[in-house]
Amino acid sequence: MDEAYNELRWNPLIGAWIVVSSKRRGRPWREGVCPFCPGAPETGFNWRVLSLNNRFPALRLDARTSRSSRDIYLVKPAYGYCKVVVETPEHQGDLDSIPFNDLKLYINELIKETRELCSDPNIQYVMPFRNKGEEIGVSLIHPHSQIYALPFIPPRIQVEMRNMEKFWKERGECLLCKILSLEMNERERVLYFNDSFTAFLPFFAMWPYEVHVYARRHLGCLCELDEKEVEDLADAIKVVTSMYNNLFDFSLPYMLVFHQRPCKVSADYYHFHLEYYPIHRDRDKLKFAAGIEWGAWTFTYDSLPEEKAAELKAALSRGLEKLSSSGYRIKGKAI
Ligand SMILES: [Zn+2]
Ligand SMILES: [Zn+2]
Ligand SMILES: [Zn+2]
Numbered sequence: 001m002d003e004a005y006n007e008l009r010w011n012p013l014i015g016a017w018i019v020v021s022s023k024r025r026g027r028p029w030r031e032g033v034c035p036f037c038p039g040a041p042e043t044g045f046n047w048r049v050l051s052l053n054n055r056f057p058a059l060r061l062d063a064r065t066s067r068s069s070r071d072i073y074l075v076k077p078a079y080g081y082c083k084v085v086v087e088t089p090e091h092q093g094d095l096d097s098i099p100f101n102d103l104k105l106y107i108n109e110l111i112k113e114t115r116e117l118c119s120d121p122n123i124q125y126v127m128p129f130r131n132k133g134e135e136i137g138v139s140l141i142h143p144h145s146q147i148y149a150l151p152f153i154p155p156r157i158q159v160e161m162r163n164m165e166k167f168w169k170e171r172g173e174c175l176l177c178k179i180l181s182l183e184m185n186e187r188e189r190v191l192y193f194n195d196s197f198t199a200f201l202p203f204f205a206m207w208p209y210e211v212h213v214y215a216r217r218h219l220g221c222l223c224e225l226d227e228k229e230v231e232d233l234a235d236a237i238k239v240v241t242s243m244y245n246n247l248f249d250f251s252l253p254y255m256l257v258f259h260q261r262p263c264k265v266s267a268d269y270y271h272f273h274l275e276y277y278p279i280h281r282d283r284d285k286l287k288f289a290a291g292i293e294w295g296a297w298t299f300t301y302d303s304l305p306e307e308k309a310a311e312l313k314a315a316l317s318r319g320l321e322k323l324s325s326s327g328y329r330i331k332g333k334a335i
Helices: 100-118 155-171 175-186 227-245 291-296 305-325
Strands: 006-011 016-021 050-053 075-077 081-086 125-132 144-150 190-193 197-200 211-215 254-259 273-278 280-282
Touching: 050 100, 081 100, 100 125, 100 144, 100 227, 155 175, 175 190, 175 197, 175 211, 190 227, 190 305, 197 227, 211 227, 227 273, 227 305
Parallel strands: none
Antiparallel strands: 006 016, 006 075, 050 081, 081 144, 125 144, 125 254, 190 197, 197 211, 211 273, 254 273
16 A cells, blocks of 8 residues: 655744655656656647646645644645646757747746636645756756645745735835835846846845846736736746856756745735746855755855856846847847
8 A cells, every 4th residue: 555645744943834745656757758748648749838747746635644733743734736837848948948939838827827726725825936957956857847836825935925015014115116126226236127027136145146037017926917928027037047058158057936925815015026046156166055054044145246246147148149149039138
């Protein structure tokens, strides 16, 4: 018998749920055969973008707990969804090289999934994210993202909500709209903008080459993007990713997360944005969340963010040049 447990355990010290899963169920992928290419058992043919259920989900609808809660040791079923979004039928590439039309379909797929998953009464939060590169533990190279639909609002989003709400109440404006206007005034850290999105290395970056992409209009989630904004988001993603891949002489590993407001809270103060966290601090050095970063949640930044922004600006112009010589029509401007 296949005894698998998927449970949430409460960490009372930091006040956060930990998603615990024992033996992961499911057959392993067939060695040497890409499970995301067209024609694979789960993908079939005639698609450009595809959502699949993760075969080894940490969260599941039929989650079972291994024990019951005891005193302050709280246990709950890890109810939820873990999905994979295959971004293109092409086996290789990154968000800068997959066809632009597929990129738009990809964003529309994230919108559709966010809507559907949020409509489950037990789901509180939907987070699409993308991990790229072996250094980040990604073994399948076929371009794909993941979506976790959680039965709680994750701590980092709660912290952002708290600060955005506080600013909204005290200052009568949105924190991220404010940051956008400060960045556009200073321009030193702004990398690229089009009609609907602005990409910049934040004043308060934690990772050396961290980049945020903010919607220029105040909106709360993927579901609120209009058609033009979907197109502009695809453009911003393509350009930022190409910038990263032209920073060094290799394709840069990164994590990309979509931060949107929760499903069941109106949170008018929340402002939709993307955050990219590459893990390099130099061409041949990685930045680790080590003792002080992980043990204290205090990040150290070993240069000035403005210096790293200047490096990214140079990479951006190389990236833009390559994109236009490949025939892509760039929608925005570099700064
Ligand atoms: Zn493939
Ligand atoms: Zn705003
Ligand atoms: Zn955020």
